[in-house]
Amino acid sequence: MKNLLTGNEAVALGAVDSGVKYAGAYPGTPSTEIVENLSLCKEELYSEWAPNEKVALEGAIGACYAGVRSLACMKHVGLNVAADPFFTNAYTGVNAGLVVVSADDPGMHSSQNEQDNRHYAYHANVPMFEPSDSQECYDMMREAYEISEKYDTPVLMRLTTRVSHSKSIVERKEKLDVPFRPFEKTPTKYVAVPAVAKGLKVKVIKRKEELEKYSETSVFNKAEYYDKKIGVIASGICYQYAVDVLGKNASYLKLGFTYPLPTDLIKEFASNVEQIYVIEENDPVMETQIRALGIEVIGKDRFPLTGEMLPQIIRKVILGDANEVTAIDKSDMPARPPALCSGCPHRGIFYSLAKNKKRRDRIYISGDIGCYSLGYADPYNAMDSLICMGASISAAHGASKVYDMMGLAENKAVAVIGDSTFFHTGINSLMNVAYNNSKVITIILDNRITGMTGHQQNPGTGYTAQGDEALMLDIPTIVKAVGIKNVTTINPNDLSSVDEAINSAMEYDGPSVIIARYPCALKRFSKEDKSEFGEMYVERYSVDAEKCTGCKNCLRSGCPAISFDKTENKAKISDDSCLGCSICSQICKHDAIKKVVK
Amino acid sequence: MTNRIMIVGVGGQGTILCGKLLTIALMKAGYDVKMTEIHGMSQRGGSVSSEISYSDKVYSPVTETGGADIIVAFEKLEALRYSDNLKPSGKMIINDHVMYPASVLSAKADYPEDLNSRISEKFNASFLKASEAAKELGNTKVMNIILLGALAKALDLDGVNWDEIIEENVKANFVEINKKAFRYGHDNINL
Ligand SMILES: Cc1ncc(C[n+]2csc(CCOP(=O)(O)OP(=O)(O)O)c2C)c(N)n1
Ligand code: SF4
Ligand code: SF4
Numbered sequence A: 001m002k003n004l005l006t007g008n009e010a011v012a013l014g015a016v017d018s019g020v021k022y023a024g025a026y027p028g029t030p031s032t033e034i035v036e037n038l039s040l041c042k043e044e045l046y047s048e049w050a051p052n053e054k055v056a057l058e059g060a061i062g063a064c065y066a067g068v069r070s071l072a073c074m075k076h077v078g079l080n081v082a083a084d085p086f087f088t089n090a091y092t093g094v095n096a097g098l099v100v101v102s103a104d105d106p107g108m109h110s111s112q113n114e115q116d117n118r119h120y121a122y123h124a125n126v127p128m129f130e131p132s133d134s135q136e137c138y139d140m141m142r143e144a145y146e147i148s149e150k151y152d153t154p155v156l157m158r159l160t161t162r163v164s165h166s167k168s169i170v171e172r173k174e175k176l177d178v179p180f181r182p183f184e185k186t187p188t189k190y191v192a193v194p195a196v197a198k199g200l201k202v203k204v205i206k207r208k209e210e211l212e213k214y215s216e217t218s219v220f221n222k223a224e225y226y227d228k229k230i231g232v233i234a235s236g237i238c239y240q241y242a243v244d245v246l247g248k249n250a251s252y253l254k255l256g257f258t259y260p261l262p263t264d265l266i267k268e269f270a271s272n273v274e275q276i277y278v279i280e281e282n283d284p285v286m287e288t289q290i291r292a293l294g295i296e297v298i299g300k301d302r303f304p305l306t307g308e309m310l311p312q313i314i315r316k317v318i319l320g321d322a323n324e325v326t327a328i329d330k331s332d333m334p335a336r337p338p339a340l341c342s343g344c345p346h347r348g349i350f351y352s353l354a355k356n357k358k359r360r361d362r363i364y365i366s367g368d369i370g371c372y373s374l375g376y377a378d379p380y381n382a383m384d385s386l387i388c389m390g391a392s393i394s395a396a397h398g399a400s401k402v403y404d405m406m407g408l409a410e411n412k413a414v415a416v417i418g419d420s421t422f423f424h425t426g427i428n429s430l431m432n433v434a435y436n437n438s439k440v441i442t443i444i445l446d447n448r449i450t451g452m453t454g455h456q457q458n459p460g461t462g463y464t465a466q467g468d469e470a471l472m473l474d475i476p477t478i479v480k481a482v483g484i485k486n487v488t489t490i491n492p493n494d495l496s497s498v499d500e501a502i503n504s505a506m507e508y509d510g511p512s513v514i515i516a517r518y519p520c521a522l523k524r525f526s527k528e529d530k531s532e533f534g535e536m537y538v539e540r541y542s543v544d545a546e547k548c549t550g551c552k553n554c555l556r557s558g559c560p561a562i563s564f565d566k567t568e569n570k571a572k573i574s575d576d577s578c579l580g581c582s583i584c585s586q587i588c589k590h591d592a593i594k595k596v597v598k
Numbered sequence B: 001m002t003n004r005i006m007i008v009g010v011g012g013q014g015t016i017l018c019g020k021l022l023t024i025a026l027m028k029a030g031y032d033v034k035m036t037e038i039h040g041m042s043q044r045g046g047s048v049s050s051e052i053s054y055s056d057k058v059y060s061p062v063t064e065t066g067g068a069d070i071i072v073a074f075e076k077l078e079a080l081r082y083s084d085n086l087k088p089s090g091k092m093i094i095n096d097h098v099m100y101p102a103s104v105l106s107a108k109a110d111y112p113e114d115l116n117s118r119i120s121e122k123f124n125a126s127f128l129k130a131s132e133a134a135k136e137l138g139n140t141k142v143m144n145i146i147l148l149g150a151l152a153k154a155l156d157l158d159g160v161n162w163d164e165i166i167e168e169n170v171k172a173n174f175v176e177i178n179k180k181a182f183r184y185g186h187d188n189i190n191l
Helices: A007-017 A033-038 A053-066 A076-081 A083-092 A118-124 A134-151 A194-217 A237-249 A263-272 A285-291 A311-319 A347-355 A357-362 A371-376 A391-405 A419-435 A475-482 A495-507 A527-533 A553-557 A583-587 B015-028 B076-081 B115-122 B130-137 B140-155 B162-169 B172-188
Strands: A002-006 A022-025 A046-049 A070-075 A098-104 A155-160 A166-171 A221-224 A230-235 A251-255 A257-259 A275-279 A363-367 A412-418 A441-446 A486-490 A512-517 A541-543 A562-565 A570-573 A593-595 B003-010 B032-038 B047-055 B068-073 B086-095 B124-128
Touching (some): A002 A134, A007 A033, A022 A053, A033 A070, A046 A053, A053 A070, A098 A134, A118 A257, A118 A285, A237 A275, A251 A263, A275 A311, A347 A357, A347 A371, A347 A553, A371 A412, A391 A419, A391 A441, A412 A419, A441 A495, A495 A512, A553 A562, A553 A583, B003 B015, B015 B047, B068 B140
Parallel strands (some): A070 A098, A363 A412, B068 B086, B086 B124
Antiparallel strands (some): A002 A166, A166 B032, A221 A251, A562 A570, B032 B047
16 A cells, blocks of 8 residues: 655554554654654554653653563654663663654754754664655664564664655555563663673673674665766765755665664775765764775765755755756845744733833843744743753753842843643752742743644643543642742733732742643643633734824734734734734723724 | 645645645656655744655655746745745746735835736746635635646646545535635636
8 A cells, every 4th residue: 555654654654563552752843743643543552742752761661671562752852851761771672672763853944953863873872774755764663673672772763854744655564463572570681770781781782793784784775876986875865865966977875774884885885986975964973984984985074064955955065066046036025934823822921021121121031942932032032041941940040049149139030931841841940949949930831732843732731642531730739849839820811910920929039930821822622621711712803993093012912913004004903813812902002902892 | 857846835824735635646647756844833824835746756855946847835925935946947826915924014024015026027927816716715725725726737637636636635514615716726827
């Protein structure tokens, strides 16, 4: 059967057909759709959203020890969070097979950095596959489970955005029926205390030697000879780009199993071609290893170290050539950046944080990752730093300690963090605020869902990845249990209570938490949402042109439903996009924005 | 030679479904097909693109600069934004429709007013008022299928039953209006 699948769909199908029974993940572009698809196959396997990637991987490790093929999926930065179990699982190995998917994001289409996770394979001594299209995603998943069990090791499946999110044709093979492998108590394998780990490390080194042999003969590593003046060594999507540009004017060593590298195959290829180009996105990972074999190559001396290695770049570097492009004047072309949706419940908080200039000057706003990261942009400019998930609260803690140290009693550090991000790693940071007592104001933007990555459930929503009802973890209870005493829950669409909550936390001599609780405008509401919040997003607002003075105050809401007509000097609200949150009407001082009466 | 089509627009306009139906048609017509999409922040009104490539054998899913045979733009400004991707011999099919980005909404920038003539001077471009037509058909959302109809006319694929593709991929109560939309685009585009 042939299907047009994305790389992520093909990974999911490959998992199902390899007999995987346990899959854990935390969402993150471009990896999210793997477990999203698996969650639809409830009869085939168990799948879950864990609170973070470390927890997801540890669950998968436990499941593979206990005897079923397991999978953990994450975006590249997620493997940083999961690095601790990843490195030691490389020592213990597996019982049933285990694959860890890392979806990297060259070009940073939706990420805070561009780290090249191929380094993790080398660093942790874990074998690695790099598919270049969806068929390979499917085939390599199947092979990865064989390798995992044969060599007793977790396997890293390294995807990139273009592989994860591109569709190509996949031919499905037979579905494997993999028997349950009951756990045999073997402390010398599974209990990584120092005495055991010393032995395991020796095993890891031996395993690498065995995997080097596999790499030489793997069906995923092969030379294709055409014109031999140019020899390209490439892995992942770069291979596809290179063939597109060079066709039969070059020979290729296409590598799909890239750690450990097939050194004999590389030497042989090098002896058969005149000039070698190593084409890889981001870091010179293969290049460095190939140069260490004493082989001269062209690599990052000519190719860029950042961004996607798109075909036009390969064309320029190797052929010194560029496609003809028709010139047209774009000097007055406005950009189209993303914005908080109309009706977004984050709007009230950022409007309020931005508006009061005197208060804004006194606060440092420590941001975090989610839709609300857009609070950094116009018209709010209400974010002063952003690092990684969970860091808002801990960075605010550090800053707050410095304010104390320097006697800057007027200044406060404010952390803004989403509900999913709070469960991810924000909780630990809040423990530090409570335990080491800093005067941080933490605002938890609880929009009842993991919005940014496409609306996944999380521990606070009351539902699992597979759609079953679950315990709804209560953020106020958790915050209080951590030891925070000054805790308030507000509706972020009520600007006066937002302001009041922030002002009172500014005056409070200790840590405060404000929970802004209202569902995301794009969420599919649960019955619990409907009973808690009633009918949502059903009203509409419009501008009374007679009363509108053209003061533009409402534009500070940053709502995409509002436009300003320069010729008429009036604001307008698009009936199609307004969702009736009422923020703009609360901002308007001239009583010009009114609920539409139907 | 690999044929390359780009569908560009604004997040939420339905570029993804349009691209999906096209890939199904191309597969039915017997081609090797690849499609790539960048949809990081697309839900939040950013600029989006889908790239579809077909041939006997497709390698790169990504269209090179100056490599697209056809660009279908769901919004005029986006036609300008992605124009570097078009081959000099390529064709643009453009929804004659304006959506203001944030900077224009808040009166900090102006929307270029001469887009139709500026683009027509340089490119082989066909404009169609697809958003208006969709509204008249009774559902603004079917604008994407009107443009698919226009694109289908330009591609002229042999042996593809578009009605069947719509029936198989659109919710039952939207099949009729989508078929009408397709027909409208197919019959009203001036190529
Ligand atoms: C370690 C890590 N894992 C995953 C991601 C991807 N990611 C970015 S934001 C986000 C979810 C944010 O959800 P929430 O905090 O609820 O905020 P919302 O988007 O709903 O406003 C995720 C999963 C990431 N950037 N870093
Ligand atoms: S998806 Fe939800 S949380 Fe994200 S910007 Fe839109 S309304 Fe806000
Ligand atoms: S009420 Fe105002 S701020 Fe809220 S969605 Fe409508 S136009 Fe936007």
